[in-house]
Amino acid sequence: MRLSSNIEKVIRDIAASGSSGRSFYVYELTPMVSKIAGLRSALPERVEIFYAMKANPHPAFLRAALDAGIGGVEIASIGEGKKAIEAGFSPKQIVFTGPGKSPEELRWAATTGIRLVHIESLTEAHRLNSICSELGTTQNILIRVNPNFQVHGAQATFSGDSSKFGIDQNQFLDKLHLIIALSNLSVQGLHVYSASGVLVASDLLENCRRVFELASVVSERHHVDLCKVIDFGGGFGIDYLETGADFSLPEYASGLKALIARYGYEDRQFVLELGRYLAADSGWYCSEILDIKSSLGVKQVVCQGGSHHFRRPVALKINHPTSIVSIGRPPVFEEQEEVVDEEAFIGGALCNSADKLTAEPIVIQHARIGDIFVVGLAGAYGYSMSHLDFLSHERPEEVVVP
Numbered sequence: 001m002r003l004s005s006n007i008e009k010v011i012r013d014i015a016a017s018g019s020s021g022r023s024f025y026v027y028e029l030t031p032m033v034s035k036i037a038g039l040r041s042a043l044p045e046r047v048e049i050f051y052a053m054k055a056n057p058h059p060a061f062l063r064a065a066l067d068a069g070i071g072g073v074e075i076a077s078i079g080e081g082k083k084a085i086e087a088g089f090s091p092k093q094i095v096f097t098g099p100g101k102s103p104e105e106l107r108w109a110a111t112t113g114i115r116l117v118h119i120e121s122l123t124e125a126h127r128l129n130s131i132c133s134e135l136g137t138t139q140n141i142l143i144r145v146n147p148n149f150q151v152h153g154a155q156a157t158f159s160g161d162s163s164k165f166g167i168d169q170n171q172f173l174d175k176l177h178l179i180i181a182l183s184n185l186s187v188q189g190l191h192v193y194s195a196s197g198v199l200v201a202s203d204l205l206e207n208c209r210r211v212f213e214l215a216s217v218v219s220e221r222h223h224v225d226l227c228k229v230i231d232f233g234g235g236f237g238i239d240y241l242e243t244g245a246d247f248s249l250p251e252y253a254s255g256l257k258a259l260i261a262r263y264g265y266e267d268r269q270f271v272l273e274l275g276r277y278l279a280a281d282s283g284w285y286c287s288e289i290l291d292i293k294s295s296l297g298v299k300q301v302v303c304q305g306g307s308h309h310f311r312r313p314v315a316l317k318i319n320h321p322t323s324i325v326s327i328g329r330p331p332v333f334e335e336q337e338e339v340v341d342e343e344a345f346i347g348g349a350l351c352n353s354a355d356k357l358t359a360e361p362i363v364i365q366h367a368r369i370g371d372i373f374v375v376g377l378a379g380a381y382g383y384s385m386s387h388l389d390f391l392s393h394e395r396p397e398e399v400v401v402p
């Protein structure tokens with residue numbers, strides 16, 4: 001991965017300031033801001049962009065999204081809801097998803113007056129309805145459907161199988177009237193999030209088409225007003241493997257416009273909840289190389305951090321782009337080893353052989369003890385998705401570049 005000279009300088013400055021032996025995230029929000037601007041100009045006006053804040057709940061990401069004019073945030077816990085409001089989002093910019101919302105969380109949603117609760121089961125519908133009836137309020141909801149189909153080429157799918165998410169598509173049409181009958185809930189539409197990390201726009205568009213099919217059946221059997229809002233969830237992929245095959249926003253935008261026209265859905269409201277696509281390229285995880293040694297003929301690079309700081313590559317078995325920032329520290333001893341144009345394992349400080357910063361060994365041009373190992377596309381599902389307390393090491397700093 002090629003680091004911009006600005007990011008490289010920031011990393012170098014942080015590494016040089018303070019003591020040696022550190023790990024940190026660098027966040028630089030310009031990519032996120034331009035992603036939001038790009039989405040806004042490419043997509044039809046009736047498509048609202050929400051930030052799925054589990055990708056990165058750091059206040060800098062929330063504020064950048066807000067300042068860039070994002071439609072709102074998708075939350076999945078009361079904690080996320082409170083952080084969003086603290087960052088300046090209004091309750092009317094919040095939608096709430098998640099298969100296990102507690103009664104306390106549902107009550108918080110209803111009293112705070114958030115825009116939409118995505119209902120994931122009949123139990124949840126009844127629970128929320130009772131709370132609202134007690135409070136004397138009505139809550140707008142979308143019903144989350146577990147679709148019958150699977151999206152091709154996704155890193156993770158949530159559909160086409162038995163699932164804790166949503167109500168099965170083949171039960172949904174029979175159960176819908178039971179939810180409509182709940183007088184303190186107002187059904188606004190559907191939520192169908194089928195897959196994450198999809199790089200091929202046509203695969204996600206096929207998802208949209210099937211959701212439109214479902215929406216048209218609902219409108220036929222019941223009333224158009226039950227499907228005023230259609231939420232496709234997230235899923236735009238990021239090219240972690242640097243194949244050059246980025247998700248094509250222009251292809252997605254023109255395909256979606258065509259589908260909207262084909263179904264005559266110009267009067268509906270659409271929602272995208274994007275996490276990875278917005279946040280991934282605004283973050284870098286950096287960790288000092290504490291040791292380099294040969295083991296059975298292969299170089300082992302040992303960083304100060306590890307999977308407790310950045311768990312994604314090893315947990316999802318996918319390499320991220322990487323880079324080395326050379327710091328030029330004096331050698332610890334004369335004959336110390338280095339890596340020169342060879343394959344190396346990149347491990348961390350944990351006493352656990354699963355602790356790696358890349359899923360597979362990688363070829364490194366040159367790395368010395370004291371250099372900084374940098375992992376790119378670490379702005380999404382980094383810090384907050386990692387097991388930060390494992391072995392009671394220090395947490396990495398999170399440094400926001402102004």
Ligand SMILES: *Cc1c(COP(=O)(O)O)cnc(C)c1O
Nearest residue numbers: 052097196234235273274275276
């Ligand atoms: C995680 C999540 C998202 C974001 O998914 P990405 O693949 O990061 O875009 C959107 N909606 C819901 C309901 C989610 O759980």
